[in-house]
Amino acid sequence: MEMPTVPEFYAGRNIFVTGATGFLGKVLIEKLLRCCPDINGIYMLMRPKRGHTVAERLKDLVESKIFEKLKTTSPNYGEKLHAIAGDIMEPDLGISQSDAEFLANEISVVFHSAATIRFDEPLRVAVTMNLLAVRAMINLCKTFKQLDAFIHVSTAYANCDRTHIEETVYDPPVDPQKIIDALEWMDDETVEQLTPGLIKPKPNTYTYTKQLAESLLLNEGKGLPLAIVRPSIVTASWQEPMPGWIDNLNGPSGMYIAAGKGLLKSVLCDSDAVADIIPVDMPTNMLILVGWYTATHKPREVLVYHSTTGTVNPFTWGQMVDVGMAYFKDQPLNACFRRPKLALTVSPWLHNYWMFVSHMIPAYVTDLAFRLAGKKPRMVKTYNKMHRSLSTLNFFTLRTWEWTYKNIDCLKKALSEEDKKIFYYDPRLIHWPSYIENYCNGTRIYILNETLTNVPAARAHIRKLRNIRYVFNTVVIVALWRFLVARTDIARNLWMFIMTLVYKFVRMTHITSTR
Template structure:
């Protein structure tokens, strides 16, 4: 078999969702590691008055493409932006552009989707299901298509505890649902949504499951593979460690913890945090395209599904995530932290609500009161409200664990040549979680918050100041409790003296025992 770069040489590739987090990394990796690829066509919608070509030009100027820019300065010449809107008929692609794609495309990567968990069902269906149907219809017309890669999610079937690398039939016929949603108004759709999604936590996982089944049912003679990543996080190694560019998923939670805003979260310490670095997912995606494409004439036709997860191979738990995030941000604090980083994970709803009231809402209210008194606009309660909404959406995934079958991923890894194993590494057994979490947290500091490392001394000084404020506050609180409750009550004083005397006796005994030993 040819190597992965050799397979992509001279090929025309189509990517949907190229401006998204995974799409950017896919585009960069493809152009850097497969420099002989002929052209990469990207479907991009016009946004805020910016044409697709302008959006792509702006995107490739970001730090993610620095390494590619050094190694292959002319890489932008291979990117061909095409105006498109996946929610519109025929993807809103002009007839001329459609014909271009039909005549030249060899490989399709369908990465576009809405990743908002609380998207209304109609909107989620438009972007995750109907758009997939339209892309597949266009793919059927392509004269030289070798492989179609559909990017799904490992949580598409999260209503199951054991998830195999197969496409599961959904609880409802997607065609009937599409027809029904055409005549239903939004109010009716919102009423029936909980019944439709059943045991799944949101419309995102539900519609991704429908999309997988649609791909299986409508692929026909197409050579198709499905990639199912779990919680996609910052890069592990490529193009450099810790690259991340958004607040989505765990990144926003990590930043909130580092800022000292997040103090409690409903999660199970022992639940597996199935984080997977974005470059691992992209390497597996390119390898899957290579395997299915290069083997299309020699192996029986089958739809391969790859569970791109870490939990069954190199497990890492939410309690460990919390420890490493807090440790990293105490050593390398974020600028202008609200409080010192400290998070309490609990699976108990009532305890979590108590800590939310004490550690989130009360400090936020007091801080906003201070801002009002000093003539500034209050903002902390709004921040806390947004944070709680995000936490509620993530609770399901931080409180459960799943068993993933990853036989196809193992098979794919074993098919790679030694050269490709180095260049397209997705062996998560090599992932050292402590190092990865530190680079992830530092990535949020550098690339999401745009904080320079030169500001670390000032940030550490500010953190020490917050520690001193906390000690002073606790001391004042203890004195007030003494004056109000203990000093005025004989019973309270007796209890206090009993506790102090017990502690004194214990210390005396400990000191005497130590003296006798020596």
Template structure:
């Protein structure tokens, strides 16, 4: 079977350099490469010190995650294929030593740039350093790699969310990278905070804004490098590989889902039948690896050079990956899945009955946030103060409300996204590669996905073992009784109030 797989055959003896390897998508990529393409030569992983931990300590901790358990069983000596490169995308030149830089120049054949700061409310200066300068630095380094066959940049389909229609092509950013850097050098933090909304213009946050500019850097500076861009939708927990429902962070939709299940998020600004462009992490990893192989194959045969196709500039092909139009994930389907499986797999540390309402009116959304989030938080803090405990509810509610308002941009916007290159990539793959690197979602079962996501997400992310389910199920029943009892009491009071007024 190995000889029949074009993708496995391509990665055989390849030397791969990955940035963002300690991140969510990075871990899944590394695990898939080592488990399925073990005949590769070596994977160099860029790791920076963080939270008083050295790169070596972080690397060792990374392989303690459950996502690597299957790999360790199949290939116990996997660590021989992994080499640490100490560096930092926030530093000039990626913070590489001259020795490591020389090694990468001589040996690397494939670069996958997955590193990015994905926080929505990030300071523009930090976002520009992480998401822009690092792209330019790794491009400069790649131009000096004598054996480079493929450079994959992982962007986001929301990099151009200021548009209603997003095709697999480059779009003009609101600002050029050089102009942004000059601006950031000339103003202080206070002024920057004030002018950021004017700088980002129609982009909802600094993350999507800088990702759009990053693509423009690639468009202008990739030259004749074999480059491709993968734009995935919202990356969520794994579907089945290496294990079902694995996730390691609270970013984006994952954090909102946990907030709902904890009982802290009760309202979302969204259209009930609106499409939610979310993609399981293992499917994203598969499309990245398939695109890398396809890029190297075509660049080697000079099929990409100076293409005049609309969806290519020079040798840069773009892949919008948001699943299948036949199996769209909608807000209604998401809510129905929650309502069904929250009873079966509730969180043991929930603090109220989990429920969520979709609101399509901005005014009504603000009103509901005040009464069901902010006001409830003040009451909770009052109770904590009476119990001689530290009040934390209001601070948490402010953070949650800020996150929900940031996401409300996507809840009210309708996007049309074309994925022709992804479809063509799939259609051109052999059957064996389709099985090994599946990313086709025409027959994807979303309800089954969310069942596993809620079941195993509580284990991997919330650290809530399945053994606590019996108590958690009793707890959710108790909260449900309290929740609906309060609603009945409030309705009776309202009825009596109106009756007396009349």
């Protein structure tokens, strides 16, 4: 029997998505609407947030810039998007009985991408969002009468304590239920004190709870058409919905902006380690394909798919920084604090030294100037926040991993040539230098809301900063020479000789320019 194409499979179906307002979720919804135009409806779990109701958040999503391409081809796309009020922090996901009954009768494909991605999230919150929410999703999906696929978004770093990671769900260090039970009687202070020991050898609560969630899926989701997709570090889009699209400061995005603005000067990072970043459109396409494959081929076991780049198209952190800094030097951002330049080092001592010299001293001097001008100081606070954020990445910027891709090879064989083109997922196609340039440009356009028309003024500002730096360095050298070195007659005579030459050069330059 001939298998339906991917768009044919999704035609007439109702899809349930959690994490729809997140980075990956938005791209997933846009791709489904644009490339599977006959889809019946997409139902998204949403909660009120920051004073905005569920209806208001749905409206904001529909009007998002990510749907600009869709507006020209399918102007009524918003009619297929529906909000289901709920919250993954609540029991039973906070879904009403009537909505739960509707979902049970109408949904056939589920994408669960909602999670906390904060590396330093308190363990109790991480367990609630990344573990208990998965259990609630399993229980909900067991009520679905026509469920064909339940795709869970995990992370390639769920097993980051290994260097070679296969497409399998590894046994967790502890039974997930034991952690859930322990958190019920522990107070927050006790949990905070015990967290480092509990999650060891994992570097953070995110990777720890993601591994526990996979185990929970395998054990409690028996009988469900499950599959797991593990993306690595999800970054700006490669091609769709537009090159360089990004809407957050997570991971390399924040690093690029901070370095491009001249704020960030040093990162604890192995320049030869592989930066396993994956453009967001690739795991998005893989999610859609895995949903199709799980429903049409009905694998007998839970398959795991890696959406990573390091093994098949490696690109190091050093190369990534070099291309990014070259771009920002040629196309600088507005109102840079200093000239863009970023050093990578594996030495904690050297990194701490540069943080003190290049970050904290300028921060305190700038805040002093703010106070004298009657403004509120902010640079020290900004740098402290940036340092805390970067410290959570150290584990990943100092190591390299390898992943296997057997299940992806099987998926590839099952696809038609047309589906391979529409739902591309092979990172070997990426040309990293051009991708990084688009990535940097995307941070400018979609996060900072800057345009290339401001580049000439930004270049003039960079030249001004360069001249200030030259003057400052010259003054420092002169002062050191004058007060620390020039103590002998020979040194004083040499000093007078140099000053005479400088005076003559300046005078001749002035005379020439006035003629």
